[in-house]
Amino acid sequence: MTPADTARPRPAPAPPAGPGAAPDDALLRVRDLTIDFRLATGSLRAVDGVGFTLRRGGCLALVGESGSGKSTIAQCIQGILPHTATVAGGTVTLAAGRRGEPPVEITALKRDGKAMLDLRGDRVATIFQEPMTALSPLHTIGDQVGEVLCLHKGLSRRQADAAVADILAQARFPEPRRAVTMYPFELSGGLRQRAMIAMALAGEPDVLIADEPTTALDVTTQAEILALLDTLRRELSMSVLLITHDLGVVAHMAEHMVVLHRGRVLEAGPVDPLFQAPGHPYLKALMGAVPRLRGETRTRLTPLREIVVNTERLYAAKRRRGTAPAEAQADDHIMLRLADVEKRYPLRHGGLFRRQGGDVHAVRGVNLELRAGTCLGLVGESGCGKTTLMRLVTGVLRPSAGRVLFDAGDGPADVTAMDRRRLTRYRREAQYIFQDPFSSLNPRMTVREILTEPLLIHDVGAPRERVDMAAELLRLVGLDARMMGRYPHSFSGGQRQRLCIARALALNPRLLLCDEPVSALDVSVQAQILNLLADLRGALGLTMLFVSHNLAVVRHVADTIVVMCAGRLVEAAPAERLVTEARHPYTQALLSAVPEPDPHLRVRPEDLGATRASDPDAWPAPYRPGPDGATRWDDLGGGHLVAVGDSA
Template sequence: MNAAAKSSSGDLLRIENLGISFAIVGGPVHAVRNASFRVLPGKVTALVGESGSGKSVISQAVMGILPNTARVRGSILFDDPLTGKSTDILQLPRDGEDIRALRGSRIGKIFQEPMTSLSPLHTIGNQIDEALKIHSDLDAAEVKARTLEMLGLVGFPNPARAYGMYSFELSGGLRQRAMIAMALLCRPALLIADEPTTALDVTIQAQILHLLRDLQSRLNMAMLLITHDLGVVANVADEVVVIYHGEIMEAGTVEDIFRRPQHPYLKGLMAAVPHFDMKPGERLKALRDVPVKVGTLLDSPKAKATAAVAQPRSDVLLSARDLVKSYTTRGSGWFGKGRDRPVKAVDDVGFDIRRGECLGLVGESGCGKTTISKILMRAVRPDSGSVVFNGADGPIDLLAAEGEALRAVRTKIQMVFQDPVSSLSPRMTVQNIISEPLEIHDRGDAQSRLQKVTALLKAIGLDERALNRYPHSFSGGQRQRIGIARALALGPELLICDEPVSALDVSVQAQILNLLKDLQSELGLTYLFISHNLAVVDYMADRIAVMCAGRIVELAPCETLMERPVHPYTRSLLAAVPFPDLDRPLDFDTLHAAGASDQNAWAPQFRNDGDGDALTPTDLGGGHLVLARRSVDKRELV
C-alpha cells in the first residue's frame, strides 16, 4: 500500500495523508483517515468499499466540491499533463478561478444517479455543451458540432435527435451515456466515475463498462472508478484501492488484489459476492451475519399448513394464465395530439408458483417484471387473463375478488420493495411502520401488536431499541430488513420481492439474501423473486423465468437454465454478468450494441417476424420451456 502511495513524477493524481471530518453536534465525524493512494496517467484505479466508507467524500475533495462543514488536511496533488504544472487542489480557494478551471475541464465526473444529476427543464444538448461554453472560446456552431460528435462517440444512435431531447425521454442507459458525454466533452486528463453502473441492468452495465474502457484508452485518459462491485473492478481496473470506514485497508495491482488478497476485509468482500459456481446449499459469507429468531412468530405459513394438513390441496400456490396488460402512450404531435399508440407491457404471460419454492423472474428494465408483480398485488388490473391463488383457505380468483374477499387475500400476498428509503415513511417510527398492517386488518389489541412487532424485529436481527427510531437513522440494509418485517407482519403465504437487493452493497446484499433464505426455511414462505441480476437469482431461486418485451421467453429449473440456456436473450443476460474473477473476463465483443432484447441479433426461430408463424412455449423436457416458432422442431433447440 505504501509503495502505491509514494509521490512520483509519473503519477497523475497523488492523494497523501488525506483526512476529512465533518463537524456535527456531539463531536466531529471522521469520514476519511490518513488515506494515501495514486492514479496513474492512462490507467484505471478502482476505489472499492461499502456505502459510508468514504469513497464519494474523497471524490468530492478531488473535485473541490466538499460542503462548508468539512475539515480537510493532507494534500491532493494533480499533475496536469497539458501544462506540466503540479497543483495541490486542497490549497486552492474553494470557488476561485483556479479550481473552476480544473473542474469540468481537466477533471471530469460522472455521478451515480443520472436522473437526479440531469436537469428535467433543459435539453440534453443544452446540458452537455454548457461545459464547453464555460471552458472554451468556440462559437455556438463549433460547440454544437463537438457536442454531436461526443454524443456519437458515447453510443447515441441518432446524436442530432438526442441533442434536442429531455432527460426523462431517455432510458437509464442513455441517460448515463449523456452524463459520460458531459464529463468527457472537454477531454479531461482524469475522469472520476462514481458508481456509474449501479442503477443499470447487467446488459446496459456491460455496455457502459465497455464504453468507458474504450474511451479511456482512445483518449489516453486516467480514471478513478468508485464502486462496490468487485465484478466491475475485475473487468476494468488496473490498480485497486480497498477502503473501510475511511481507512485504506489494501492497495495494489488488480492481479495482486484478486490473486493474492491479504486483508480479512477484502477476503470478506469477495466471499459475499454471489456467483454461478456456488454449490447447492452453499451460503454467502456476509461480513456481519444477521441472527434469525423466528420461534416467537405466530401465524406463519408453515404453522397454517400444518393445521390444514388434512385438507387435500394443490402443490401450486399461485397460477397465472394468459395475462395481458397494455398502456397507451400519448402521440408525439403538437400538444400530444398525434395518434395514441398502445404498448403491451405484459403479453400473454402464464406461470405457476409452487408452494414453498422461490420462482425467480429476471429481465431488463421495462420488460414487464414489476407490472406482473402489481397485477398479483391487485395494484393494477390486467386487460385479460386469470390468476388463481390456492391459499390455506382454498382457491381464490385473485382478479375477481372484491370487498372482504379482496381484503382477506391481501393479507396472504405481501411485497418487499426495491428502494428501502422511499418505501418507508420518514414520519413514522419503526413500531408504527411494522404495526400498521396489523392495525389496518384489525389484528389484536395495542399490547399484542407491540409483542408481535418486537418478535418481528428479533426475527430480522434488530432489537427493541429500534422501536422508537425513524428510518433515516438506519443503514440501507437495516431499512430493507424493516421492510421485510413489515411484509411478514400478517403471516403471508406468498412474498413478492421486487429487486430487494439492487440498491445495496454486496456485503449487505449477502445479509439480506441469507435472511430471506432463512425466513423461507423457517416459516415455509413462497417467494416470487424479481431481479435483473442472474447471479443473485441463481442463489435464491429454484426455478427461473426469463422475461423480455412483455413475454416469458424461457422458464426452467435453476441448474438447467444456468448450464444449458437456449434462448439468445437468456444467453446475453448470462454473458453480461461481471465475475469477480480475472480468469473469466466479460467478452465485450459478443455483447450486442443494441442490447440483449434486439431481436435482429436472434436466430430466426426465436424472432417474431409477423409472418403468421406464432411464437409459442416449446417444452424441452424436465420443466424447461422456451418461446420459439410454432413450426420449429424442439430437437433443433436442444
C-alpha cells in the same frame, strides 16, 4: 491541512508514488489524506491517512462498503466537500496535464475559488451515481452538455450546440442529434448514464471519477457502460478513478485497487494478485459475499455481519392471538397461476384525449405457475415487463386479457374478480418488498408507526400487542427493538431494506413478492438480505416470487428461473440448469453480460455485441416469434422450457 484561500494553482511538491504507479507515471497523487466531519456530538474522522497514486491512462478502483470513505475522497478531489468537512491533513496533487497545464495541489485551493472552478469539469470530471438526480430535469441534454463547453472551452452557445451531437456520438448515443433536444425523463437509465459520460467528456478531462457508475442498472446496460468507459479511457488517454462496491466491476475495469474500511486503507495493489490471493480478512469477506454465476452453488453467502433469525418468540406471540401461520403452507400445491395474461397500454399522440398508433404490449401471453414453499426467479432487463407483471399479481393493475389465480389452500380464486372482502384477505396473504427502501418508507413515520400500520389497517391485535409484534419483527430481521422511535433517514440502506422486510412479514403473508430488493445495496449488505430471505423462507414456509436483472443473484435464491424479454417469457428451467445450459439467445446475452469477480473472466464488448438479443425480430430461427407475435414452449426435458416461434 485546511484549504488555503489561494486564487491560483501553485506548483505542487512531488510525494513518493503510492500503489498503482511509478513516480514518473503518476497523474493523481493522494498522500496521507485525513478528513474530519463536524457533528453535533463531536468530530468524526471519515478518512484516515489514505494514500494512493493513479497513473496516466490507468484505472484504479476504490473498493469498500457504504460509509468506508470512498465518495468523501472523490468529493475532496473535486473540491465539493460539504461545509461540515475539513481536510485535517495530507495532500491531493494533480500532475501536469497533457495540454501543458501546470501541476496543482488541489487541497491548497479554495473550494469555491476560480482556480477550483476552472479545474472542476475541465481537468477533473465526474460521473455521479444516480444520473436522474444528477441531471437537471428542466434542461435538455444538449443544454447540459453544452454548458461544459461554454464554461471551460469558451465556445459560444451556437458553437456549443453544434459540437454537442459529436460528443453524444462519442458516448455511443444511438441517435445523438435527436438526443440533443430530449430531456432526462425521456431517456432510459442507460442512456441517462451515457448523457452523464458525455458531460464528463466535454471538458476532455485528465481524470474521470466514476462514482458507482452502474449501480442499479441491468446487467446488459452495465456491461455496455463499462465497455464504453474502458474504450474511451484507452482512446482518450484518460485516467479513471473507479468508486464501487461491486468486485465484478473491479475485475472487469481496474488495473489496481485500494480496499477501504471506515476511512482506512486495508489492502492495495494490482487487481490480479489481490483477487487470486487476498491477504486481509476484510477483502476475503467481501469476496465471500459475492453471488457467483459460475462454479459450485453455495447454500449461503458469507456476509461480513450475519443476521440471526429466531422465529420462536414471533410464533409464540402470534399463537396467543390465533394468527400463527397455517401448517398448510408446507404443501406444494400451485399457489399462484398466471393464465394467458396480457397487459396493453394505448399509445397517445397529439394531445391527452387523442389516441393514435395502437397499443404497447407490456405483458404478452404469460403463463406461469408458482408452487407453495418454492422460490421462482423472474429475470430480465429494465422495461421487459417484470414490474408490470408483479403489479398484475398484486391486483394493483388489471390484465387486458387472461387471469391471475391465487390459491391459499382453499381453491384458486381470480384476483381480478375478487370482492372487497376477499381482496383485503388476499392483500394480507401477498406482501410486497420494493426495490428502493428509502422511497417506499414514509419519512414522516417512526419505525413503530411503520410496522404497526399494517396491523392497524387489518385490525390485528390490541394497541399493546401491535407494539410487541413490531418489536419482535425488528428482532426477527436483526435490528434492535430500541430503534422503534427512529425515522427511516437514520438507517443505512441495508437496515431500511430490513425494515421493509419486517413490514412485509407483519401480516403473516403466504406469498412474498420481491421486486429487485438488493439491486442498489453493497455486496456485503446484499449477502445479508439474501441470507435473511432464505432463512425466513425456511422458517416461515414462505412462497417467493423474486424479480431481478442479475442472474447471479437469482441463481442463489431461486429454485426455478424464468427469463422475460419484451413482455414475453422466453426460457424457464431449474436455476442451476438455466445458468449452465441456456438455449435462448436472450438468456445467453444476460449470462454473458454478468461481470464475474475474476480478472480472467472479463466481459468482452465484441461478445456482448454478438449475443445481445433484446429485439424479438432479431432472434434467429427457431426463436423468432411468428407473424402475429405468437410463441410456444419447446420442452427440453427436466423442467427446461424454451420459447420458439409458433411456426417452428
